[in-house]
Every structure is written in C-alpha cells, then in structure tokens.
Amino acid sequence: MIMGMVMMMSFGLVDTFFVSLLGTHELAAISFTFPVTFTVISLNIGLGIGTSAIIGRMQGARDFSRSRFYATGSLMLSVLLVGALAFIGYLSIEPVFSALNADPALMPAIRDYMSVWYLSSIFLSLPMVGNSVLRACGDTRTPSIIMASGGALNAALDPLLIFGFGPVPAMGIQGAALATLIAWLVGASWIIYLLxxxxxxxxxxxxxxxxxxxxxxxxxxxxxxxxxxxxLTPIAGGVMTAVVAGYGAEAVAAWGVGNRMESIASIVILALSMTLPPFISQNVGANLHARVRHAYHIAIRFVLMWQLAVFVLLWLLSDWIAAAFANEPDVGFLIALFLTIVPLGYGMQGIIILTNSSLNAMHRPMSALILSIVRLFVFYVPVSYIASIYFGIQGLFWGTVAANAMMALLSFASFRRALNQEWPTTQQGEIL
Structure with a gap:
C-alpha cells in the first residue's frame, strides 16, 4: 500500500512541480485548487471507508453473497454522488474561488484547470471505491498496482500535455488536469474489469x-x-489558504507546495489508514476483539517513530526541496521555513488520522466525525490563526504543530474510551 500510495499522491505533487515551471502565477493558481479538489476526493474517501467497513465485516463473518451485493451498490452510489458534486462545483467555480480570496488575475488559470478536473473526478470515484472493495477482501497488492500505474501515467503525460511536443499543443495548466483525467479513466476501466x-x-x-x-x-x-x-479538512484548508493569502501570492505558492509535500511525507500514515480499518473490520466480524486493540497500539507506536525520522529528513533537505519548486527567493524561503517546522507535527497528526479510521471501522462514524470537527475548528484553525496574529506566518506554522499535539492526546483517550465502552473485556479476559 505504501508503494501504491506514493504513486497516487504523486498526482498532485507532479502536477505542482511541472506547473511551477510555468511561473509563480500558475503555481499560485493550482495551490488555490487544493482545498476544492480535496473536497471532492474526500467524498470518495468517505464512501470508500463506508464500503470497506461494511464489506470487511461481511468478509470476516463469511457472508460473501451480501458482500458482492453491497460492493455493487457502493460503486454505483459513488458515481452518482461524485457526479452530482462535480456538476455543482463546475457551475460555481468563480464564486467558490472568490470566497477563497483568489486574485481575479488567477481566475482564468483556475477555471482552465478545474473545468477539466471536475470531469476527471467522476472517473476517480470508481478506482477509489473499487480499491476499497479489494482491500476489504484482504488484497492490498492489486490496489497498489492500480494506483502506481495511474501515478506513472499521469507523470508521463504531464510534461507532454503542459508544454507540448510535436503535434501535441502546449496546454499549460489545463494540460495537467487532462493528464489526470486520462490516468483516472484508465484506472476506472481496469478496476471494473477486475471486480x-x-x-x-x-x-x-x-x-x-x-x-x-x-x-x-x-x-x-x-x-x-x-x-x-x-x-472538513479542505474546508479548514480553504480557511487557512485565505489566511495565508494575506501574506501574498508567494506565501500561497509556498503553502501549496508544503501541503503537497505533506501528502508524500505522511504516506505511511495514509497507507496505514487504508489497511488498518479492513483489518479491524474483519476482526470485529470474526469476534476477535483483542486483535483490534493490539493492532491500533502497534500502529500508533510505529507511526510516531517513523514520522520523527521523516521530520529530520525534511529538515535536512528543506533548502534543496525549496530550490526545486521555487523560481523566486521569497517563495523558496517560505517553503524551507514550512518544511523545518510543520512536519514536526506529522506523527501526532498520524494518531488523529488512525484513530478516526479505526472508529469508522468499528462502525462508530459519529465519534470520528465529532473528533474531526474538534480537531479542525477547535484546535487547528483557531490556534494557527491566533499564532499568526502574534508571530506572523512563522507563528501560523508553529500553531499547526501545537494543534496536532493537543488533538493527538484527545484522540488517543477517545479511542481507549470507545474500546472500553464496546468491549469491557476480550474473549481471553484481557482488560482493554
């Protein structure tokens, strides 16, 4: 799953890299699209979580007939819901991005990108939810291959469609969206054939x-x-983007690069958040509750150690990464500043993400939703914003770290309480 997620997350990072070669104007434009595109992707993620939790439990209980029935319904439902959201998004490009404080000069580039991206999001729904079906059935290898192939195809098409070659015209920022559309169309066809x-x-x-x-x-x-x-994550991200926009286009460009680097830096967390829930769901369905507790604690301990190592690596490479993505010194400085502060909180963010995914796998989605609301609108946005008022953009970066630390403690305590409420003792009599 880690290898597959690296390629999947490379969609946004590769797009950002090649678009950055067009200039700061285009880089700022694609940075504004991140909260909106992630909103649509989040709907797919949510449907995949629901699909995985239900099918995983049915697989654990050996109810294969109902598993096929619900897998079919989940794919149909994802196409209908994502299609409706994409249509609404297409009709509201200008008002949405104006609300995000996007400069009117950036709006043509944003429209060029999003008009194609919204169409591609419909094809994204099939491989994302289809891969959840495969993982719920115990297969993590095939989803990884599908995601890796899609990422590789996107990376190959990006320079061709953005800058043009031979008979292929240069499409600029719209070429990045078209490369994504083609990659997801191939992935959708592949997953339907497999399933x-x-x-x-x-x-x-x-x-x-x-x-x-x-x-x-x-x-x-x-x-x-x-x-x-x-x-809620991209909504909060949109609010934060609007706050960062007050520091200028250079800050927005750096914030966009930092967010895409975060996707790569948190790849292990994201992979665990996709593999831990089916494991938990299957063991709940098989009535093996002690394994749920044990798996959660192992994942938490591992992710803290791993993300600390990632922070050190990003801190050491921050100047090199900034130079690779920035043509202007001000943008490079802010990217480097981001990478030497914000990744310190990634391990604690991992606790939050894994706790939420585990609660969903236990069929406690409202608990996970409440924790997400508290995380974003009690800790993340307020703490970061207040810190930015007193200490500028550097304070905003440190505020995200502090917010993750406080929320990680609350998430861990909440999951332990949920386990004690659900299963006071395991089948072996071990106290949870």
Missing part, C-alpha cells in the same frame, strides 16, 4: 432503485459521516 470479470466481487448487473436504496442506507450510515469528516 466484475476476473474476481467476481460485484454482481454482473446494475442494481434496481430499491436495491440501490437498501445499499445506500447502510453505506451512507458510515460513509456520510466519514465523508463529512474528510470534507
């Missing part, structure tokens, strides 16, 4: 309206709170 033909993990037909409603009710019971929790 329907090769693995037979979904039904070979379209569900009727009554059947789709039945599936939607169960999937959305977990998927909607999970999607809502994930959507």
């Amino acid at each position: 329907a033909v090769k693995r037979q993990l979904i039904l070979p037909r379209i569900l009727g309206l009554a059947e789709l409603k039945e599936c939607a009710r169960e999937i959305l019971r977990i998927g909607l709170p999970a999607a809502g929790a994930n959507m």
